[in-house]
Amino acid sequence: MRRRIVFAFFVALALLVPGAVRALSPAPVITLVGDAAMTVDAAFAFEDPGATARDSSGQDLTDRITVEGEVIPYLVGEYVLTYAVADEHGIKAQAQRTVTVVPVALPQVVQPPKKTIYLTFDDGPGPSTEKLLDILKQYDVKATFFVVGNQGRKELIRRAYEEGHSIGVHSYTHRFEEIYVDEAAFFADFLATEAVILEQTGQYTPLFRFPGGSGNTVSCGNRGLMTRLTGIMEDMGYRYFDWNVNSLDANRMDLTSLDIFNVIRNRITANGDGFSIVLQHDTKSNSVFAVEDLIRWGLENGYTFLPLTITSPTVHAALNN
Ligand SMILES: [Zn+2]
Missing domain, CATH: 2.60.40.10 (Immunoglobulins)
Structure with missing residues (x-):
């Protein structure tokens, strides 16, 4: 009897108060x-x-x-x-x-031999890349190519890779006003470039160079973007490389191949026994034509030419944004 009353009570409660069902x-x-x-x-x-x-x-x-x-x-x-x-x-x-x-742990930097020269070429493949690869092959010198993904002649990325050169991400469009809108725009451009490299080499590359370098001011429309991106990319296991020897091949249009060679030689010499990361562009024929003299001079003067790898020492510009 008591159980029945209790039951009836709950039925009534359930009917009257929907919350009771809950x-x-x-x-x-x-x-x-x-x-x-x-x-x-x-x-x-x-x-x-x-x-x-x-x-x-x-x-x-x-x-x-x-x-x-x-x-x-x-x-x-x-x-x-x-x-x-x-x-x-x-x-x-x-x-x-x-x-x-x-963060992804980056491998420790391995100090290279004294007087190491890292030849690096941005913005290619270009009209002079084939010539450059021929010169490098002739002297058995390995270099590093920071490539642009939407250039023609993508197969030259494959050739460079197969001949022992390092390949790094530079940009897909190289249009500063698009790349440096925000993180998402930068990542989209980066991933498109990485996809081209993967297609040509079968490998992901942990190496990259920011378009305009990490010290650029072209990203200033988004305050602090470079400060954030440099940290984020390293946290994701990428190593970025600026340079300590600027060939000026993109800054000065009036330079001859001999001028460019002299600029590079003087700046490498100023680095003493230290390493040099040389910035050139394989889209510039006058710069490519300076490479043979540069290699000959380097080999005659006790320099070692190496391609950049994830354990290479890097140079980071001072951040301006
Ligand atoms: Zn560039």
Whole structure:
């Protein structure tokens, strides 16, 4: 008798107060796919493994799950994702996941031999790249090419790679006003270039050079962008290289090949026993024609020519933005 009264009481309560149903029915269950605490390397993207949900009768509620919170995959830090679901009675459940984005550890720099010269060529492949590759091959000197993805003659990237040169990302469009709008624009340009390199070499490259160098002021429309990008790219495991020997081949249109050779030679000499990262452009024929003299002079004077790698010492310009 007493049980019947209790039962009647609850039926009445359920009919009168919809909230009582909630109190009586078990909540749905959310099950995280993957770990509740995830640690991931800083990267361009993060894929949330998601969660599944069922109500107390076993019905699948996965499609109704909403997720609050966002992981910024390239920014080192701790993020919380909250998954929530409600069943047909409005009974709610939630679960949380912590995602910790950590920097990728870059390998230690290995000091090169004294008087090492890293020849680097930006903006190609260009009309003079084939000639340049022939010269380098003749002297068995390896260099580094920071390539532009939307140039023609992409197959020269493959040739350079197959002949032992290092390939790095420079840009896809090299249009400063597009690349340096914000992080997303920079990443899009970077990834498009990386895709071209992957297609030509079968390898991802950890090497890159910012268009205009990391010390550029062309990015100033977005305050602090270079300060952020330089940190972010290193956190993602890339190594960027500026230069300590500017050939001036892109700054001064009036220079002959001999002038360019002299500029480079004088600046390398000024570095003493230290290493030199030389900036040239294989889109400039007068610069390419200076390379043979440069190699001959270097070899006669005890210099070692090496391609850049992830363990090479780097030069970073002072940041201006
Ligand atoms: Zn450039």
